[in-house]
Amino acid sequence: MKQSLLFVPTLKEAPKDAEVKSHKLMARAGLIKQTSAGVYTYLPLAHRVIRNIETIIREELDKRGCSEMLMPALQPRDLWDESGRWDLYGPELMRLKDRKERDFCLGPTHEEIVTHAVRDYINSYKKLPLALYQIQTKFRDEMRPRFGLMRGREFIMKDLYTFHENQEDLDRWYQSMKEAYTEIFRRSGLETRIVSSDTGQIGGDEADEFMVMSEVGEDTISYCMSCSYAANQEFSGLSDGDVCPKCGGTIRTAKGIEVGNIFKLGTKYSESMNALFTSREGKREPVIMGCYGIGISRTLMASVEQHSTEDALVWPKELTPFDLHVVPVNYRDDALIEKVDGLVRSLEKDYRVLLDDRDERAGVKFKDADLIGVPYRMVIGKDFSNGKIEFLNRYNDHKEVLDLEDLAETLKSLNI
């Protein structure tokens, strides 16, 4: 891919609205462009990363028996009246009317819709379990959007809903999804911590959150220094120095960004919305539900926060928009261009390659490359005529001059 065609509007200075590191960097690296408070355009580089996150999610969920579908963002009031949430949700719910003055909202979550979608079908235990998910834009009219993609009014989310005939089956799936999430975040290169949480407004009886530890996080986590105990402070009430309820160790607190959560919903929606099935005993019972979310745009932001400095970024292997960044210091004379293009073509057979084909000075290209954060940079300079290129590994900051003949071998050994 030629950089000149990709639309990567890098900036020397961050817009003054950007306050936290990841937000500044995302704006400077040409990843996002703010449209209004808490609403962003994801530019091509960010979009590529988002697609990579989505791919990981799809693989891990599909592998465990979940099915992807797509539900409407535009949701009629009737369903929200059924669950009772039209009145309960408050101003965070984006409400609107159609031309016939009928009430709608833009979905902040999809319990109502998914329950409506399956309730006629799930009439027997034989149809259970079922696990349905979607990746979609969600809307919440937040009182205060914050820190770029951290808390938006419009954001990309994966939401999954499971349906079960009994508690044991829900427990089994909950555990399986917990493992899926652990794997999803591991593959995304994010260090997360699982913390117990309150089940909040949505109702239910057990919940865990996946937290990326970070200074800019909005949640405070209480965790034990001696055992694995960790809980959202909102829920645990434990503060710095308190005694761990599990092992008696010392509690510490830290800030975290919630990138995912899993909930045992129970029968809150199936009861109110009449999603009943006939059990093995021949009784009509409300189906037992679980719901599981991942904030995809927030995960993107958390990744940048975790993998960046003030003016450079290094994408984790599975998220990176490209594998190799080829940076010819000189991309002017025809013979050279042809040679570089040939190299890129051969590399593109095995790798996703970004070629900085712009007629810019070396310094400009290098600064942009640092911002863009492709893990491996190949500089094509004076020694190219002697069959040599400079290879930078951003993961360990190791720079070396390579013979072109050794390039394939080197790349192979990096396991890109």
Add this chain to the structure above:
RNA sequence: CGGGACGUGGCGUAGCUUGGUAGCGCGUUUGGCUGGGGGCCAAAAGGUCGCAGGUUCAAAUCCUGUCGUCCCGACCA
């Protein structure tokens, strides 16, 4: 929603106190020089100073209102 701050070419900003031709850096265009860490010289384009009203001979500047954006707090599957 309470508190605070800020709206001036694409980005960052000066000017506002004390009203009088809107300036600078970066970016953009053209030409030349350059060519391994955001270059240099020259020329040029680009701005309803958020919007509305008011005061005044005259408003980016003063007054009123309004909209927007950010930060702190409260809030949050």
